[in-house]
Amino acid sequence: MKRFQPLIFALLMGFMMSLALTLLITVVRLGFVESLIREWIRVWSYAYPAAVGCIFVFRPLAASLTERIIARLEK
Numbered sequence: 173m174k175r176f177q178p179l180i181f182a183l184l185m186g187f188m189m190s191l192a193l194t195l196l197i198t199v200v201r202l203g204f205v206e207s208l209i210r211e212w213i214r215v216w217s218y219a220y221p222a223a224v225g226c227i228f229v230f231r232p233l234a235a236s237l238t239e240r241i242i243a244r245l246e247k
Contacts, residue, residue: 182231186224194219 194216202208 178228178231182224182227186220186227190216190219190223 195212198208198212198215202211
């Protein structure tokens with residue numbers, strides 16, 4: 173089951189981050205209007221797949237940079 177860890181991580185992190193950020197951006201853009209939920213879900217439906225894709229692309233780089241930073245801080 174460990175082999176599914178990167179996929180599950182990307183799906184969960186992408187879900188949480190895209191949900192939070194699209195809500196914030198939608199509220200800032202539109203304010204608290206009647207169509208807020210509909211517009212938020214519409215925007216989120218584009219953001220979620222993009223977020224998951226970005227996690228798959230950038231996770232190895234972020235992990236490598238994190239290791240380098242930690243190594244330098246431990247010196």
